[in-house]
Amino acid sequence: MFRIIRHIVRKEFIQTFRDKRMLIILFVAPVIQLILFGYAATTDIKHISLGILDYDQSQESRALISSFHQSDSFTLKFHLKNPKEIEELVQKGKIQAAVVFPGEYGKNLKKGARTPLQVILDGTDSNSATIIMSYISQLIVKHSKNYMADLKGKKPAGIIIPQPRVWYNPELKSSLYMVPGVICLILLLTTLILTSMAITKEREMGTLEQIIVSPIKPIELIIGKTAPFVLIGLCDIALIISAGKLIFDLPIRGSLFFLFCVSLLFILTTLGTGLFISTVSRTQQQAMMTAFFFIIPAMLLSGIFSPIETMPRIIQYITLLNPLRYFSKAVRGILLKGNDISILWPQVLALFFFGITAIVLSSLRFRKYLE
Amino acid sequence: MRNRIIPLIRKETLHIIRDPRSLYLALGLPIVLLILFGYAITFDVKNIPTAVVDQDNSVLSRDLISRIASSNYFDLLYLLNTHSGTDRLLDEGRVKIILSIPSFFSRDISRKQDTPVQVLVDGSDNNTAQIAISYVSGILQLFSSNIIMEKLNKDGPMPIEGIPPINVEPRLWYNPDLKSTNFIIPGLIAVVMMVIAAMMTSLTIAREWEIGTMEQLIATPARPHEIIIGKLTPYYFLGLLQTSFVILIGTFLFKVPLRGNILFLFCVSSLFLACGLGIGLFISTVTKSQQLAFMMSVIFTLLPSFLLSGFIFPVSSMPQIVRFFTYLVPAKYFLVVLRGIFLKGIGLNILWPEVVSLFLFASLIILACAKRMKLNLE
Amino acid sequence: MNSIEVENLTKRFGRFTAVDGTSFSVKKGEIFGFLGPNGAGKSTTIRMLCGILRPTSGTAVVGGYRIDAQPEKIKKIIGYVSQKFTLYQDLTVEENIDFYGGIHGLSPSIKNERKKWVMKMAGLKGRENSLTKKLSGGWKQRLSLGCAILHQPDILFLDEPTASVDPVSRRDFWDLIYNLSEEGTTVFVTSHYMDEVERCHRIAIIFSGKIIALGSPRALKSEFTKKVDSTLEDVFISAIERERKNEK
Numbered sequence: 001m002f003r004i005i006r007h008i009v010r011k012e013f014i015q016t017f018r019d020k021r022m023l024i025i026l027f028v029a030p031v032i033q034l035i036l037f038g039y040a041a042t043t044d045i046k047h048i049s050l051g052i053l054d055y056d057q058s059q060e061s062r063a064l065i066s067s068f069h070q071s072d073s074f075t076l077k078f079h080l081k082n083p084k085e086i087e088e089l090v091q092k093g094k095i096q097a098a099v100v101f102p103g104e105y106g107k108n109l110k111k112g113a114r115t116p117l118q119v120i121l122d123g124t125d126s127n128s129a130t131i132i133m134s135y136i137s138q139l140i141v142k143h144s145k146n147y148m149a150d151l152k153g154k155k156p157a158g159i160i161i162p163q164p165r166v167w168y169n170p171e172l173k174s175s176l177y178m179v180p181g182v183i184c185l186i187l188l189l190t191t192l193i194l195t196s197m198a199i200t201k202e203r204e205m206g207t208l209e210q211i212i213v214s215p216i217k218p219i220e221l222i223i224g225k226t227a228p229f230v231l232i233g234l235c236d237i238a239l240i241i242s243a244g245k246l247i248f249d250l251p252i253r254g255s256l257f258f259l260f261c262v263s264l265l266f267i268l269t270t271l272g273t274g275l276f277i278s279t280v281s282r283t284q285q286q287a288m289m290t291a292f293f294f295i296i297p298a299m300l301l302s303g304i305f306s307p308i309e310t311m312p313r314i315i316q317y318i319t320l321l322n323p324l325r326y327f328s329k330a331v332r333g334i335l336l337k338g339n340d341i342s343i344l345w346p347q348v349l350a351l352f353f354f355g356i357t358a359i360v361l362s363s364l365r366f367r368k369y370l371e
Numbered sequence: 372m373r374n375r376i377i378p379l380i381r382k383e384t385l386h387i388i389r390d391p392r393s394l395y396l397a398l399g400l401p402i403v404l405l406i407l408f409g410y411a412i413t414f415d416v417k418n419i420p421t422a423v424v425d426q427d428n429s430v431l432s433r434d435l436i437s438r439i440a441s442s443n444y445f446d447l448l449y450l451l452n453t454h455s456g457t458d459r460l461l462d463e464g465r466v467k468i469i470l471s472i473p474s475f476f477s478r479d480i481s482r483k484q485d486t487p488v489q490v491l492v493d494g495s496d497n498n499t500a501q502i503a504i505s506y507v508s509g510i511l512q513l514f515s516s517n518i519i520m521e522k523l524n525k526d527g528p529m530p531i532e533g534i535p536p537i538n539v540e541p542r543l544w545y546n547p548d549l550k551s552t553n554f555i556i557p558g559l560i561a562v563v564m565m566v567i568a569a570m571m572t573s574l575t576i577a578r579e580w581e582i583g584t585m586e587q588l589i590a591t592p593a594r595p596h597e598i599i600i601g602k603l604t605p606y607y608f609l610g611l612l613q614t615s616f617v618i619l620i621g622t623f624l625f626k627v628p629l630r631g632n633i634l635f636l637f638c639v640s641s642l643f644l645a646c647g648l649g650i651g652l653f654i655s656t657v658t659k660s661q662q663l664a665f666m667m668s669v670i671f672t673l674l675p676s677f678l679l680s681g682f683i684f685p686v687s688s689m690p691q692i693v694r695f696f697t698y699l700v701p702a703k704y705f706l707v708v709l710r711g712i713f714l715k716g717i718g719l720n721i722l723w724p725e726v727v728s729l730f731l732f733a734s735l736i737i738l739a740c741a742k743r744m745k746l747n748l749e
Numbered sequence: 750m751n752s753i754e755v756e757n758l759t760k761r762f763g764r765f766t767a768v769d770g771t772s773f774s775v776k777k778g779e780i781f782g783f784l785g786p787n788g789a790g791k792s793t794t795i796r797m798l799c800g801i802l803r804p805t806s807g808t809a810v811v812g813g814y815r816i817d818a819q820p821e822k823i824k825k826i827i828g829y830v831s832q833k834f835t836l837y838q839d840l841t842v843e844e845n846i847d848f849y850g851g852i853h854g855l856s857p858s859i860k861n862e863r864k865k866w867v868m869k870m871a872g873l874k875g876r877e878n879s880l881t882k883k884l885s886g887g888w889k890q891r892l893s894l895g896c897a898i899l900h901q902p903d904i905l906f907l908d909e910p911t912a913s914v915d916p917v918s919r920r921d922f923w924d925l926i927y928n929l930s931e932e933g934t935t936v937f938v939t940s941h942y943m944d945e946v947e948r949c950h951r952i953a954i955i956f957s958g959k960i961i962a963l964g965s966p967r968a969l970k971s972e973f974t975k976k977v978d979s980t981l982e983d984v985f986i987s988a989i990e991r992e993r994k995n996e997k
Contacts, residue, residue, distance in 0.1 A: 016662075029666070040679055128685055137509065138508060138509055144516075177498070201661070284661045285393050289392075289396035289397060289400070290396060293396060296404060301411060309420060310416065339462060343462055378852050381848070382837065385844055386839060389839040389880075590801050592824040597852075
């Protein structure tokens with residue numbers, strides 16, 4: 001049995017790597033993806049470009065403007081003359097927010113009266129707008145508190161000082177958050193899509209018929225066709241982790257051996273799905289499109305890109321059926337938190353269940369399809 | 372010449388029609404994406420699972436806790452008296468943030484001393500962590516300034532009316548409710564169009580190479596530009612169809628406002644489609660295998676349109692060197708145009724730099740294709 | 750007048766020489782057979798003559814055009830049936846014919862006339878709307894020949910056209926080729942079926958990229974063998990043996 005499988009595996013490797021560019025795609029691309037995700041996929045808001053329209057031109061308004069100046073989060077780009085300019089700059093996307101000081105600002109403030117301050121925000125990017133708004137109000141609250149303290153000439157009361165302590169990722173680097181995501185993504189792409197396409201290719205080219213008439217058993221064919229992509233997938237994991245360590249200083253707090261075991265469990269599911277797709281697809285294009293239909297919801301509902309707890313309740317229940325949800329939690333837990341089986345056993349159990357079900361059902365279907 | 376292009380287009384259209392599964396999948400993909408992004412995926416951070424350790428157990432500390440619990444951002448799951456076992460809550464991922472109020476909290480406040488509140492955050496999701504910290508700080512600051520006001524009013528002759536003196540009045544333009552669908556759906560159009568245009572065209576030519584029909588085709592008098600136009604036209608219309616789909620669902624189901632000119636929108640979409648189709652075709656001139664074509668189109672079109680275009684992650688926050696690469700991503704320009712037309716209702720007079728960039732990109736990539744597409748077997 | 754004039758044609762792929770300085774010519778209206786074992790350079794030669802593969806050195810003139818300078822002109826006057834199966838499987842018989850007629854720029858009236866002719870020739874009447882993949886091997890073969898001669902090319906290139914076709918279909922196929930030749934079409938055909946090549950007016954035997962024998966079947970038989978009732982197979986074997994001896 002193993003001799004036959006070895007032959008298929010060899011053939012698969014030769015076919016996959018016949019084109020040297022495939023080698024590059026399979027092994028260089030993951031690193032590129034890692035770098036992209038690590039550097040680009042950040043929702044931190046930095047360098048907020050801010051416009052100021054100061055009708056007041058008083059000492060008080062200048063004091064607040066200089067607070068904006070001193071803050072790292074803001075880049076004061078424009079001192080404006082009239083509201084028309086704000087509209088123009090926001091439309092062109094040159095500024096993300098504008099602060100308007102009314103004419104009576106300084107006078108009101110000195111009187112201790114309530115002083116309105118208009119803040120205009122470009123709401124197109126709702127996410128950024130929320131964060132920018134909170135940055136601006138924080139800065140203003142702090143400023144007004146200091147101003148009052150100065151006015152009073154003494155410290156009026158104790159204040160509460162938040163002392164944030166961030167665990168697992170103290171510098172809040174998005175790369176650390178993204179490395180586990182990239183691992184999931186690569187494993188999905190190489191094992192699910194390439195497996196389904198590789199089998200469908202044989203069918204499209206007519207070579208599957210040739211294989212079926214040989215004395216090979218279905219199980220041997222399945223193992224032979226899928227093993228190379230499992231190996232490639234595992235190599236990619238090793239590669240991404242090493243690159244993450246070198247480039248982004250990724251901490252590896254848990255056991256790598258445990259990580260590989262969990263990955264193997266997860267691969268059972270993706271291979272099963274890949275096999276299933278190949279039994280329902282006639283062309284590689286169909287296989288690819290069908291695989292995409294599995295992959296995109298799986299990715300988006302996994303908690304990799306947006307936290308599950310922000311989703312509507314009903315969708316949160318649906319994510320319980322998503323194997324990627326368990327896998328991404330396990331990968332993150334192992335790499336960043338150093339979790340072991342004592343914490344991750346529910347995930348391992350779920351992956352085991354999904355894996356066995358997927359592989360058994362689709363192998364049965366694949367056998368029938370060969371006959 | 373026209374005589375030769377029409378049969379090529381006809382043939383390509385027949386291929387698409389004969390494979391209805393791929394067609395349905397291609398048309399269904401945008402809908403799945405829309406629904407997921409419209410209903411399920413929000414990048415707003417709310418309901419953060421939270422634990423509070425209250426070592427003080429005073430009126431003041433309970434007041435603070437009730438403020439945190441009543442905000443939308445935090446979901447208070449655990450209220451504890453001691454620190455024992457809190458580590459495990461973070462380890463197991465049951466909570467993402469732990470607030471720890473020290474036992475001397477109210478004592479310090481009453482003595483007019485500063486007092487620390489520890490905020491323990493799970494940083495493995497850096498985005499949520501960052502936002503959570505800023506929310507906590509916001510609440511704490513508001514809480515402190517209220518205390519200050521009370522004190523000042525009690526203590527002093529200062530005629531302050533118990534409200535922070537500077538009153539922020541936010542005005543949100545274009546998207547006053549800050550609905551994330553308003554932000555996501557225009558972006559989604561760009562991603563969907565890129566996927567269909569580039570991915571499908573890159574496969575269709577690789578497929579002809581694999582089956583062997585390409586050899587036959589290049590032995591006919593058909594010229595490179597005729598084959599290119601013949602291949603692209605059906606996918607061009609398919610792409611426009613999908614664009615209309617997404618626009619319709621977006622405006623009617625998700626109520627995204629379409630404030631600009633719809634004709635202008637379709638004109639720029641055409642230009643962007645040309646970029647996508649060009650990239651797909653370029654990939655297919657480089658490879659003759661469908662697997663490789665697929666992998667290349669994922670890496671050169673799907674990922675950049677997702678990550679480097681500003682679809683979800685703002686370009687201005689990226690490091691300089693990554694930002695430089697975003698200039699090579701046509702989706703980045705298209706996204707500015709889409710959001711401009713949809714939400715801001717602006718036109719060519721403001722968006723011309725983006726339109727010119729798209730035009731340049733499309734012409735260059737198609738020119739590169741015509742140059743690379745050799746009608747021989749080497 | 751010669752339809753094809755080949756001079757010192759050479760093609761190298763990296764260090765491997767597929768075609769090694771061959772020279773020959775093919776007369777108008779002739780059926781010219783190209784005989785050789787697999788990998789001898791038959792397909793490479795035919796691809797170069799069709800203008801879809803560029804020679805490393807040497808040149809050829811096909812229908813009055815040089816293959817290195819005017820490949821696009823050549824494509825207009827030739828028909829080509831490649832070794833790989835070349836019809837679109839997901840198109841119907843009629844759609845395939847319409848497509849190939851269309852890209853050769855036939856006007857609708859001529860296309861319809863030629864379509865009728867091809868349907869009759871290939872015996873496909875009544876199956877216009879069948880998907881091509883549902884046809885059996887012999888029918889597919891005749892249909893791909895039909896698609897290649899829709900535009901009435903001066904020169905027809907056939908690369909192992911009858912591989913995987915049953916003997917009866919093969920005979921029908923060759924009858925068609927004779928008819929074409931009588932009407933003045935030059936036919937250049939590669940094969941490794943000896944009995945088939947016997948029907949050619951002249952044959953060239955190619956081995957390791959070189960032509961090692963050239964002439965009419967009768968002339969070759971008397972040149973290479975002494976037996977009275979010798980076959981081309983004997984010629985083929987002794988030509989290759991002589992070549993091997995010369996190499997040593």
